[in-house]
Amino acid sequence: MKSSVIIFPGSNCDRDMDVALKKFGFKNKMVWHNDNIIPKSDLVVLPGGFSYGDYLRCGSIAAKSNIINSVIEFANKGGLVIGICNGFQILIETGLVTGALLRNKYLKFICKNIFVKANKSQNKYFNKIKKDILELHIAHNDGNYFCSEDDLKIMEDNDQIAVRYCDINGEISVNSNPNGSIKNIAGVFNIKKNILGMMPHPERVIDNYLSSNDGSYFFENLLSNMK
């Protein structure tokens, strides 16, 4: 399976993602934001980082870069697109997924492992993962997910909430919400579920030496669905 990771000025999780994708068997290529065409790919990843220094709004400048039109075209044809952290913010700014990501509720940059519950119904990202609760890593200043009540209802009706923050026992509550996101939302799908945007970093937890191995389930599952 072929993947492409887009590099923006200020991306800093691009190489982690490259390592993770290759570890699980993807043939990965790195693609510069100024290019116009994505090489033939089965998966496109917008990595984490601080594209354009988070100027104006996180992800807003990257969302207007040269390569983005190809990403949108690829996504609209049903191609699999993942945006992690800043990549999620970029997906939001392109309009490929719904909502907005505000400054964290308590105004702190949060960098720690958290637990999430993933939506396993009818999507290629989480469907066959055996674990119910995944330990992933977050590192962000603006991950406070927000959308209008109407949009939230549409997304809930279509089962588009991909990942929600929970505690170690799987309880989803205010106490397990690190950043103030509505309904503990950590990630969402587009309506067709080929696009996933989420704040947690699966690529940072792909080995027990890295404090958790739960990101491995994510990549293994995704790859098994693409074969």
Next chain:
Amino acid sequence: MKIKVIVTPKNGVLDPQGKAIQQTLNNMNFIDVNEVRQGKYFEIETELKDENDAKKNVEDMCKKLLANLVIEDYKIL
């Protein structure tokens, strides 16, 4: 010609920065302050000569880049 724009968080959207500023002002004895909303201010120099054309153009910029209409309102001054 210079066109000025302000972008502010929509009513009902949490503004943690505004809230922190408000609390600090209260702590500094500005006890009359009930709420602060923090926004952004832009000055845009344009070559267009007609003010209406220029403002129309800036409105397009607001919709496409300067504001995120999910969470922000814009006002062309």
